[in-house]
Amino acid sequence: MAFNSKVSKELNKELILSCIKKEGLISKVEISRITGISLPSVSKIVDELVEEGRIIEFGVGDSSGGRRPVLYKFNGNFRYFIVIIINKVYMSIYLINLDGDVIGEDKIAIEGADDNDVIFSITSGISRTLSNYNIFIGKLSNICIAAPGYFDYEKNKFLINGIPAIKAIDLHEKLSKKFPNVEIKFVSDIHMTALGEWTRIKNKSEKKRIVVIDIDRDLRENACFAIIDNGNILKPGRGYLGRIEKDMIDMADITTLKKNGYEEVGKLINDAKVKKAKAINLLTNLLNFLAQTIKHILHYVDPDSIIFHGYIAHQSLIEAVKVKLQEENLACDIQKSLLNEKATLYGCIEETLSNLFSQDEKFEKIYNVDFYK
Numbered sequence: 001m002a003f004n005s006k007v008s009k010e011l012n013k014e015l016i017l018s019c020i021k022k023e024g025l026i027s028k029v030e031i032s033r034i035t036g037i038s039l040p041s042v043s044k045i046v047d048e049l050v051e052e053g054r055i056i057e058f059g060v061g062d063s064s065g066g067r068r069p070v071l072y073k074f075n076g077n078f079r080y081f082i083v084i085i086i087n088k089v090y091m092s093i094y095l096i097n098l099d100g101d102v103i104g105e106d107k108i109a110i111e112g113a114d115d116n117d118v119i120f121s122i123t124s125g126i127s128r129t130l131s132n133y134n135i136f137i138g139k140l141s142n143i144c145i146a147a148p149g150y151f152d153y154e155k156n157k158f159l160i161n162g163i164p165a166i167k168a169i170d171l172h173e174k175l176s177k178k179f180p181n182v183e184i185k186f187v188s189d190i191h192m193t194a195l196g197e198w199t200r201i202k203n204k205s206e207k208k209r210i211v212v213i214d215i216d217r218d219l220r221e222n223a224c225f226a227i228i229d230n231g232n233i234l235k236p237g238r239g240y241l242g243r244i245e246k247d248m249i250d251m252a253d254i255t256t257l258k259k260n261g262y263e264e265v266g267k268l269i270n271d272a273k274v275k276k277a278k279a280i281n282l283l284t285n286l287l288n289f290l291a292q293t294i295k296h297i298l299h300y301v302d303p304d305s306i307i308f309h310g311y312i313a314h315q316s317l318i319e320a321v322k323v324k325l326q327e328e329n330l331a332c333d334i335q336k337s338l339l340n341e342k343a344t345l346y347g348c349i350e351e352t353l354s355n356l357f358s359q360d361e362k363f364e365k366i367y368n369v370d371f372y373k
Contacts, residue, residue, distance in 0.1 A: 012037055013045050018357065020055055020074050027061050027069035046072060054078050076101065080135055081142035081356075082126055083348040085189065085341075086110070088163055091118075092345075093125045095133060098356070100349045104129050115169040123178045140182050142356065143175065144348045146189040158186035185355075190214055191233050192347030194226030197307050199350050200339060204231070207304040211297050212337075213290070214309040225293070227301055257282055265314040283320075290317075291324040298332060309337040 012035075019031055028046055032039040049055045049072075056075045060068040076099030083094040089111045095104040106129050108121045130137060149160040160166045175184050194212040201207050213225045227234040260278060262268040268286075271279030294306060308318060313336040322334060337343060 009045070012041065013049070016042060016045050017049060017054060017074070020049075020072055021357070025058060025061075025071045025073050027071055029069060031072075074098070078139075079141040080130075080139050081144065081352050082129070082140065083345060083352070084122065084125075084143065084145045085344050085348070086145065086147040086160075086163060086166070087189075091121065091125070092341075093122075093129055094345060094348075095129045095135070096349055096352070098353070100353055102345075104133050110163075115166065118166055119169075119171075119174050119178075122175065126179075137179075138181075140179070142352055143179065143182055143184045144352045145171070145184070145186050146192045146344055146348050147186065148189055149186075150188055151186075158188075160186075185352075187348065187351060188226075189344050190224040190226045192345075192351060193309055193343045194228045194307075194347065195231075195233060195350055196339060196343035196345065196347030197309070197337060198228040198231060199346050200343075201305075207333075209301070209303045210305045210307060211301055211303040212307045212309050212343075213293065213297075213312065215311055225297065227303070257286070265312060265317050269314070269316045269320070286312075286317075287320055287324050290321050291328075294321070294325060294332065294334075295328070295330065298330060303332070305333040305335060307335050307337055309340075309343065313337045313340070 015035055016031055016037065019035055020026055023030070023034070026034075028039065028042050031037070031046065032042045035042070037045075046055070050057065054075055055072050057070055058073040059071050061071050062068065076097040079098055080103070081096050081098075083096060085092045085094075090107055090109045093106045093108070094102055097103055106125050108125050110118055110121060113121065126140075126143070127137075130140065147158075147160045147166070148162045149158060151158050157170070157172065160171070172184055172186060190212070193214060194210065197212050198204070198210055201210070208230045210228050211225055212228075215224070257268065260282060262271075262279075262282065265286075268279055268283055272283040290312065297303065297306065308314070315336055318334050318336055322331075325331060339346065
C-alpha cells in the first residue's frame with residue numbers, strides 16, 4: 001500500500017530497507033511494485049541507502065526489453081552485534097552480523113574468577129574479537145548476554161544466579177560505562193535455548209507451542225523449562241519461564257547423579273540395564289522426576305512438542321520417560337535437542353535481530369490504517 005503525505009520519508013525509508021532485506025535481491029522497480037511507493041521516491045531513497053552503506057549494489061537482473069536493472073541487497077555487514085553466553089565455568093563470545101552469520105568467536109575460562117576478572121574478560125574479549133576482524137567499535141550496535149537467571153520486575157534488572165563472580169556486581173552498569181553507545185541486554189539462557197530450538201523447527205505450523213526442559217545446570221533446588229508459543233517467549237510475572245521447586249514435586253538431585261560418576265545419562269542407563277542397584281535407584285528417581293514434570297506441563301501448557309536439552313538429551317531416556325507416561329495413560333511428542341549448546345546462540349541471534357528490525361511490525365500495522373479517514 002502506498003503511503004500518503006502524512007507518512008514521513010523516514011517511514012518509507014525503513015519500509016524500503018525492510019523490503020530489500022526480506023526479498024534478498026531486488027530492483028528499484030520491484031521495490032516500487034511491492035511497497036506501492038512511487039518509483040522516483042524509491043530511486044532517491046535507495047540511492048541514499050547505498051550511500052549510507054545499509055544496502056549494496058549486487059549485479060544486474062534480467063531485462064524485460066530495456067536496460068537490465070541494477071539489483072540491490074541488504075548489507076549484513078553494515079553493523080554487528082555481540083552475543084555472550086555465560087555459565088559457571090566459561091563464557092563464549094560471538095561476533096554476529098545483521099544477516100545472523102557468526103563472523104568470529106572466542107571462549108574464556110572464568111571458573112574461580114572474581115568480579116574484576118569477569119569484567120576484564122568480557123571487555124577484552126569483545127575488543128579482541130572486533131580487532132581480529134578489523135571491525136571498529138562504532139560498528140557495534142548491540143551486546144546480548146545470556147546467563148542463568150531471571151528479570152526482576154521490582155528491581156527492574158536482570159538477576160544472575162549460580163555464578164558467584166557476577167552475582168555481587170551490577171554487570172549492566174559496568175558494561176554500559178565500557179560501551180556507552182552500545183545497547184546491552186541481558187536474557188535468560190533457558191529462554192534463549194527454547195527460542196533457538198523453535199527457530200530450527202521446520203514445520204512450525206504443526207509445532208506452534210514447544211517446551212524445552214533443561215536440568216543440566218548443577219541446580220540443587222530447581223530445574224528449568226521454557227515455553228515458546230508461535231515464536232513468542234511466554235513470560236510469567238516474576239520473569240521465570242518455568243521453575244520446578246522441591247515443594248512441588250520430588251526433585252531428582254542431578255548433583256547426586258554426577259557425584260556417583262554419572263556425567264552422562266547414557267552410562268546411567270547402561271548400568272541400570274545390567275542391574276546395578278545404585279544405577280537403578282538413580283534412574284528411577286530421574287524418571288519419576290521427569291514424568292511428574294511433564295504431567296505438570298501437559299496440564300498447564302498443552303504443548304505440541306517437548307524437547308529435552310542438555311544432560312537429559314538422550315534418546316534412551318526419552319523412550320523410558322514415554323513408557324512411564326503411558327503407564328498413566330499420558331502421551332506427548334518428546335524429542336531430544338539436536339542443537340545442544342548452539343540452541344542458546346541461535347535464540348540470542350533471533351532475539352537480537354527481532355529487536356533490531358522490530359520496525360517491521362510497525363509497518364505491517366501501518367498497512368492496515370486508512371490514512372484518508
